[in-house]
Structure formats: C-alpha cells, structure tokens
Amino acid sequence: xxxxxxxxxxxxxxxxxxxxxxxxxxxxxxxxxxxxxxxxxxxxxxxxxxxxxxxxxxxxxxxxxxxxxxxxxxxxxxxxxxxxxxxxxxxxxxxxxxxxxxxxxxxxxxxxxxxxxxxxxxxxxxxxxxxxxxxxxxxxxxxxxxxxxxxxxxxxxxxxxxxxxxxxxxxxxxxxxxxxxxxxxxxxxxxxxxxxxxxxxxxxxxxxxxxxxxxxxxxxxxxxxxxxxxxxxxxxxxxxxxxxxxxxxxxxxxxxxxxxxxxxxxxxxxxxxxxxxxxxxxxxxxxxxxxxxxxxxxxxxxxxxxxxxxxxxxxxxxxxxxxxxxxxxxxxxxxxxxxxxxxxxxxxxxxxxxxxxxxxxxxxxxxxxxxxxxxxxxxxxxxxx
Amino acid sequence: xxxxxxxxxxxxxxxxxxxxxxxxxxxxxxxxxxxxxxxxxxxxxxxxxxxxxxxxxxxxxxxxxxxxxxxxxxxxxxxxxxxxxxxxxxxxxxxxxxxxxxxxxxxxxxxxxxxxxxxxxxxxxxxxxxxxxxxxxxxxxxxxxxxxxxxxxxxxxxxxxxxxxxxxxxxxxxxxxxxxxxxxxxxxxxxxxxxxxxxxxxxxxxxxxxxxxxxxxxxxxxxxxxxxxxxxxxxxxxxxxxxxxxxxxxxxxxxxxxxxxxxxxxxxxxxxxxxxxxxxxxxxxxxxxxxxxxxxx
Numbered sequence: 145x146x147x148x149x150x151x152x153x154x155x156x157x158x159x160x161x162x163x164x165x166x167x168x169x170x171x172x173x174x175x176x177x178x179x180x181x182x183x184x185x186x187x188x189x190x191x192x193x194x195x196x197x198x199x200x201x202x203x204x205x206x207x208x209x210x211x212x213x214x215x216x217x218x219x220x221x222x223x224x225x226x227x228x229x230x231x232x233x234x235x236x237x238x239x240x241x242x243x244x245x246x247x248x249x250x251x252x253x254x255x256x257x258x259x260x261x262x263x264x265x266x267x268x269x270x271x272x273x274x275x276x277x278x279x280x281x282x283x284x285x286x287x288x289x290x291x292x293x294x295x296x297x298x299x300x301x302x303x304x305x306x307x308x309x310x311x312x313x314x315x316x317x318x319x320x321x322x323x324x325x326x327x328x329x330x331x332x333x334x335x336x337x338x339x340x341x342x343x344x345x346x347x348x349x350x351x352x353x354x355x356x357x358x359x360x361x362x363x364x365x366x367x368x369x370x371x372x373x374x375x376x377x378x379x380x381x382x383x384x385x386x387x388x389x390x391x392x393x394x395x396x397x398x399x400x401x402x403x404x405x406x407x408x409x410x411x412x413x414x415x416x417x418x419x420x421x422x423x424x425x426x427x428x429x430x431x432x433x434x435x436x437x438x439x440x441x442x443x444x445x446x447x448x449x450x451x452x453x454x455x456x457x458x459x460x461x462x463x464x465x466x467x468x469x470x471x472x473x474x475x476x477x478x479x480x481x482x483x484x485x486x487x488x489x490x491x492x493x494x495x496x497x498x499x500x501x502x503x504x505x506x507x508x509x510x511x512x513x514x515x516x517x518x519x520x521x522x523x524x525x526x527x528x529x
Numbered sequence: 530x531x532x533x534x535x536x537x538x539x540x541x542x543x544x545x546x547x548x549x550x551x552x553x554x555x556x557x558x559x560x561x562x563x564x565x566x567x568x569x570x571x572x573x574x575x576x577x578x579x580x581x582x583x584x585x586x587x588x589x590x591x592x593x594x595x596x597x598x599x600x601x602x603x604x605x606x607x608x609x610x611x612x613x614x615x616x617x618x619x620x621x622x623x624x625x626x627x628x629x630x631x632x633x634x635x636x637x638x639x640x641x642x643x644x645x646x647x648x649x650x651x652x653x654x655x656x657x658x659x660x661x662x663x664x665x666x667x668x669x670x671x672x673x674x675x676x677x678x679x680x681x682x683x684x685x686x687x688x689x690x691x692x693x694x695x696x697x698x699x700x701x702x703x704x705x706x707x708x709x710x711x712x713x714x715x716x717x718x719x720x721x722x723x724x725x726x727x728x729x730x731x732x733x734x735x736x737x738x739x740x741x742x743x744x745x746x747x748x749x750x751x752x753x754x755x756x757x758x759x760x761x762x763x764x765x766x767x768x769x770x771x772x773x774x775x776x777x778x779x780x781x782x783x784x785x786x787x788x789x790x791x792x793x794x795x796x797x798x799x800x801x802x803x804x805x806x807x808x809x810x811x812x813x814x815x816x817x818x819x820x821x822x823x824x825x826x
Contacts (some may be wrong), residue, residue: 186632190639238619292807297567297619298755299806301748302799313792439623480635487571487628494620495610510604 172444172451172493176458179489186484187477197469197477203460204468210344211468217346219460220415221246223353223452225438226280227360228401230447232296234364235397235463236377241285241300242405243435244307245278249406250413250422250431251311252277254319257329266335272353275352278406279399281307286398290391292324304435311431315424326425337415349415354453356407360400361449370482373397408434437463443493459486536661538773538780543668544734546772546781548573548691548726548746550671553753553764554678555722559604561682561759562715563695565618565820568607568625572720573727574641574740576600578633581738583651592652592732593725600724601717608716611627612709626747634740646738654733665733667725671768673771674722675761682761691715695816698823708823745799752802759815767805774801789790 184194205215226244232239256270285299308353319328337347364370376393383392411420412430422428441459445452466482552569559566584592603625610616612637628707640646656663682688690711693701698708731738749771755798757763778797781789 240623288803288807294803294807295755298748298752301745302752302803305799306796309792309796312618313790316792318788329628417810418755433630436627440627443620443623466553478635478638480631480638483631484635485631487624487626487631490624491606491610491621492624494616495614495619496616 148464161339163385168446169451172446172455175489175492176444178492179485179487182488183481183485187281191476192477193473196473197346197481201462201465203465203466204472209341211508212463213341213344214467215298215457215461215464216350217344217416217424217460218463219441219458219506220346220350220353221408221412222438222441223357223456224404224411226445226456227357227436227438227449228405228408228435229439230444230445230449230452231360231373231401231404232397233442233447235373235378235393236384237289237296237397239285239296239300239398239401240439241280241282241296241303241410242401243433244300244304245281245402245405246412247307247428247431248277248281248409249274250409251319251328251372252406253316253410253413254315254328254331254422257319257332260332261334263334263484266332270331270335270414271407274406274410275403276406278404278409279402280406282398282402283395286395290394291456303393308394308428311422311428312424315422315428320424321421322376323396327419327421327423328422331414331420335414336420337411340418343489345415345417347415347417349411352407352411356404357449357453359461360404363400364449369396387419405435405438408438426478434516437483442488443490462486533661534780538776540662540664541776541779542769544665544772545775546769547665547667547671547734548772549617549750549753550675550765550768551722551729552719552728552747552750553757553768554675554761555719555726556750556754556758557759557761557764558678558682558691559716559719560714560754560819561695561816562610562691563698563816563818563823564611564712564716564719565622566604566607566716566719567619567622567748567751568603568629569622569719569723569750570725570743570745571622571627571629571637572600572603572623573730573743573747574629574633575603576724576727577731577742578636578727578738580724581646581652581731583650583728584648584732589652589654589732593654593728596728596732597721597724600722600727604716604723605713605718607720608713611716612712615824618820618822630740633742637738637740643746648731648736648738650736652732653736654729656733665729667729667733670725672765673715675765678761692816694823696817698818702823702825712823716723723750732766749798749802752806755806770805771798771802772799774798 180198184198187194187197204211206212214353225246228242228245252273255271255273256266259269261269281303285296285303288294288299289296309396315328321327321329334460337349340346340348340350372388373393373396375386376388376390379391409431412418412434416430422431437459441452441455444458462482462485466479470476470479552573555570556566576599579599580596583595607621607625611618612620637646639645652668654656654665656665682691690706693706694708694711702708730742753764753767753771756767775798778794781794782791
C-alpha cells in the first residue's frame with residue numbers, strides 16, 4: 145500500500161497541473177456553454193424547443209463523416225478571418241476590418257478568371273492576388289492610425305462599409321459573368337481547389353488555412369520579429385524603451401492580418417462548389433459575415449493560432465449544424481439563432497476570470513485542487529521518509 | 530438645384546442627424562465617465578426592432594419607451610461587465626454587435642418576412658406638417674439635449690463627478706465617489722439615448738425595420754464623439770455634417786440622370802466620416818482612464 149502512494153500522488157499532481165494549464169480552455173468552454181444557454185433561453189421564450197434544436201444542431205455538425213466534413217468546410221475561412229483579428233490584438237490593436245479585407249481578397253481572386261495559367265501556378269497566383277488585395281485594404285487604416293491617430297475600430301468599420309459597396313459594384317458591373325449576370329465570372333477549372341470529400345464542400349483549401357495558421361504561429365512565437373510584435377502589444381511603452389519600433393510592428397500586424405483576411409476571401413471563392421464565383425446580385429451571400437464571425441472564433445480560440453483551429457471547428461460546426469437545424473422538425477429554428485449564440489459567447493468571453501463569477505464552481509474547484517495538493521504533498525513526505 | 534431642393538435636402542439632413550446626434554451625445558456622457566462602448570451599433574439595431582414591436586402593441590410613445598428601455602438594459606449588461614467584473618470593453622462591444630445582428634435577423638424571420646418588417650402608419654410618431662414638408666418632433670429633442678448636456682457636464686456637481694471618474698478614478702474614489710456606480714449610470718444614460726435613437730429610426734423616421742437598419746450609424750456616432758473631443762455641441766455639429774452627407778447620398782440616388790453609380794454614392798457618408806475624423810484628431814484629448822476598468826489597489 146505504501147509503495148503505491150508516490151505513484152498515485154505523482155499522478156494526482158499531474159492532473160492538478162493539467163487542470164491549471166487548461167484554465168484558459170476551460171474558460172472558453174464555459175463561455176461556449178453560457179452562449180448556448182442564452183440561446184436556449186431565447187428559443188424557449190420564442191416558443192421553440194431548445195432540446196430538439198440543439199439535438200439537430202449537434203447531429204448536423206458532428207453526427208457523421210459527412211457532417212464533420214461540412215463543419216470543417218464552414219470553419220476553414222473562419223480560421224483565417226480569426227487570425228486577422230488575433231494577430232492585430234497580439235500587437236495591441238482591434239482590427240475589426242476582416243470583413244472588408246476579405247471582400248477585397250475574394251474579388252481579387254476572381255481576377256484569375258482572366259488569365260490562362262498551368263494548374264498549381266494558377267492557384268498560387270489567385271492566393272497571392274487575394275493576399276495583396278487584403279493587405280492593401282488593411283494598410284489604409286494602419287496608415288491613418290500612424291499618421292493621423294485615427295482609431296482603428298472606426299477606420300476599419302468604415303472600410304468594411306466602403307468595401308461592401310465597392311464589392312457590390314465590382315461584382316455586379318465589372319467582373320460579372322456575361323451569361324449569368326447574378327454572379328461573377330467563375331474560377332476556371334485549372335484554379336479550383338479540388339474537393340477533399342466528394343459530395344461535401346470540403347476542399348483542399350483547409351490545408352491552406354491550417355498552413356497559414358501554423359505559419360502565423362511560427363512567425364509570432366518563434367521569430368524575433370514576432371516577439372517584437374507581441375511585446376509591443378503587451379506594453380508599448382516598455383517595448384519602445386527596449387528598442388522596438390512600434391510603427392513597424394503595427395504595420396507588420398496589419399499587413400499579416402490583411403493577407404490572412406484576403407486569403408479567406410480567396411479560399412471561399414476558389415474552393416466552394418458549385419459556382420466558384422461570388423453571387424454579386426444576391427449581395428455576396430457566401431462572403432457575408434465571415435469576417436465578423438471570425439472575431440468570435442478568435443476570442444474563443446484565445447487569440448492563439450492553435451486555439452483558433454479548435455474554435456473554428458466549433459463555430460464551423462455551429463454554422464453547419466445550424467443549416468440542419470433550420471429544416472428540422474415541425475417548428476424549425478432559423479439559422480440566425482447561431483449568430484445570437486455567437487454574440488452571447490463573445491459577451492461571456494469578455495469577462496476575465498469568468499470562472500470566478502461562479503462562486504460554487506470556484507469553491508468546489510478550489511476544494512478539489514487543495515485536496516489534490518494535500519494528497520500529493522503527503523505522498524511526497526511519505527516518499528522522503 | 531433650386532431653393533426648394535436645398536430646403537428638402539436640409540430637411541432630410543435634420544432627420545438623418547437625429548440618431549447620430551442622440552447616440553453621440555449619450556456616448557459623450559459615457560466616455561466622460563470612462564466607458565468606451567463600441568456596442569452602440571448593436572444597441573441601435575436592437576432598440577429599433579424592439580421599438581417597432583412596442584409601437585405596434587401600444588402606440589408610438591410606448592415604442593419609444595420600449596426602445597429606451599432596451600437601450601438601458603443592454604448598456605446595463607455592458608456596464609456591469611466592464612465595471613464590477615473588469616471586462617474588456619472592446620470585446621463586450623463586439624459581442625453586443627454580433628448578438629444584435631443575429632437577434633434582429635432572427636426576430637424578423639419570426640415576424641414573417643426575412644430581413645424586412647414594415648411598421649404600420651398608425652404606430653408611427655406623428656409628424657408636424659409645415660410648408661417645407663413634415664418634421665419629426667424628436668428633431669427638437671436632438672437639438673436641445675446637447676445644450677443641456679453641455680451645461681450638465683460643466684456646471685453641475687454630478688457632471689464634475691462624471692469627469693473625475695473618467696479622468697482620475699483613484700482620486701475620485703478617495704473623495705468618496707462610487708466609481709463603478711457612476712460609470713454604470715453614465716453608460717445607462719448613453720444607452721437610453723441610443724435606444725431612443727434606434728426607436729426613432731424605426732418608429733418615427735423610416736417606418737421599417739431591416740436587419741442592417743443601423744448601417745454603421747453606431748460607429749459613425751463614435752466618429753462624431755472622436756471629432757467632438759467630448760464636447761456635446763461639437764458632437765451635434767458632427768452629427769449634422771454626417772447627416773447631411775447621408776441625405777446628400779439619398780438625394781443623388783433619386784436624380785433621374787445617374788452621374789455616379791449608386792454604390793459609390795452609398796459610400797459617401799463613410800468616406801466623409803474617415804476624412805473628418807482624420808482631420809480632427811491631434812487637437813482633442815480623451816479622459817485618461819477611458820477604457821480601463823477601475824481596480825482599487
């Protein structure tokens with residue numbers, strides 16, 4: 145009996161360490177639950193059956209391989225727009241312009257329909273064009289902030305609206321398909337991303353998004369440049385004393401964020417069947433709100449590229465499941481409910497130390513941790529003696 | 530462009546000014562106390578929707594009151610999160626905006642037509658008919674209120690307490706002022722005004738609720754506040770400038786000859802906002818503790 149104690153205690157200490165390490169993830173989880181609860185209450189008030197709705201939603205999101213594939217497909221562009229928000233937040237700024245930058249990226253990627261290029265190169269040219277367009281669109285707010293001190297929240301929102309109207313103009317009058325004028329020119333076959341799972345809309349674009357997320361992780365956490373960006377975000381004054389050029393980090397963050405949002409637009413256009421085009425006549429429905437939803441993903445993903453991957457899977461699941469939910473049962477819940485839940489999740493995420501707002505949970509949790517510690521210590525003492 | 534055209538343009542500009550002016554003046558009060566609410570856009574949208582429902586149930590006055598109540602309730606949530614619970618104001622605001630986008634789109638579907646709901650004529654606020662055209666009485670509120678707030682912030686004890694809470698909460702706390710309480714009240718006042726603005730849009734001005742009714746007005750109001758440097762009178766002026774360009778955009782769209790495509794005309798208010806804000810900054814300064822939750826050492 146005495147010999148098993150140390151092993152047990154080590155194990156328990158391991159559990160304790162994992163629990164503390166999981167603290168941020170736990171908070172995201174609680175925020176997600178709070179959001180779902182708010183959604184359930186609202187559905188109940190409006191006369192829906194929340195259980196049935198959530199059952200349909202979860203079945204539609206993660207019920208099988210087809211559902212998983214469409215959840216991942218919905219989450220793919222969200223990864224990139226979430227990165228836009230997170231990169232800038234890490235640099236100490238609120239860039240809520242992913243929406244407009246993504247429109248620009250999507251429109252720029254349609255331009256490849258005018259070129260004939262070999263397969264592969266055609267894809268890359270499309271992505272590069274979109275990245276440049278997104279970056280250019282985010283450079284103007286960055287420039288206004290640096291030279292005129294315009295707060296980036298105001299300038300990026302104004303640029304979102306300008307991008308929306310400019311996008312509608314371009315998709316309806318300029319890059320429009322001459323035969324079917326409700327959509328733009330379609331991406332030629334040689335530049336479409338092939339489907340990964342037949343019958344779904346999950347294409348190889350998911351690798352582009354994940355690769356970009358890993359690239360951002362590498363840049364921000366494994367290079368001196370990224371260190372400077374994060375340092376400037378944590379404490380600009382201290383970073384300045386340390387010899388970091390805040391202007392440069394600010395530009396870098398905005399450019400990287402713009403590229404990310406531009407890519408998001410491109411992968412929607414180049415990788416989403418059946419049209420592989422933007423429906424300009426319908427108000428660009430495929431692109432609509434991907435940028436705003438990305439902010440929710442970023443927050444739940446704790447503004448970390450790896451966290452964002454997980455959060456995008458969750459929000460992609462909400463979107464994919466919501467599509468099933470809106471046709472399920474005799475009294476189906478409209479898809480818009482999903483965004484209500486997202487908003488509530490972000491609200492909950494804005495409360496730091498959310499866990500501490502639940503005294504019960506905290507008390508029980510602390511008791512548990514104390515107990516684990518005591519057991520661990522006792523085990524160690526015994527081992528020492 | 531004849532004289533009557535210009536009068537019509539000014540009349541529409543006054544109507545377009547009202548939501549911006551009310552929201553901006555409310556936000557001036559909130560920012561003076563140290564809370565930066567980017568959720569105004571969402572509050573406008575939610576209160577426009579709720580106001581329309583209220584007006585249909587109990588008449589225009591009820592609609593306006595419901596709008597104000599919704600505005601106050603949402604800002605209460607915002608304020609409590611960002612004072613007592615030390616939240617991040619930007620993130621809360623983004624959450625409110627997302628929530629409102631979803632909720633109103635959802636509610637409109639429940640009312641029948643997706644994305645669109647007409648407010649019946651009987652439920653709309655009465656307009657004064659004059660020789661130039663009809664005027665909404667709420668224009669008067671929007672014109673008078675900034676002067677009252679100007680006086681309140683500079684000449685009353687409560688106004689100075691608000692300033693202290695935003696400028697140096699530590700000192701104000703030592704002087705016995707309840708920082709969190711005063712910030713909650715200030716944010717709720719701003720919420721009431723934003724709620725009135727939202728209800729005005731649906732019940733008194735446009736007579737319709739759409740899922741993007743607010744169309745960036747919450748953010749344009751924030752731009753007005755930036756322009757004003759927390760002076761309610763300058764905020765009113767900025768609101769009139771932006772209202773004028775919105776009216777101009779609407780007016781150009783109705784011209785028989787289309788000199789510029791409608792999409793570019795619709796961009797005009799946003800471009801003007803950017804230009805005005807980039808010209809204004811540099812000379813204004815904001816409360817030191819703006820956006821920072823107050824913690825006792």
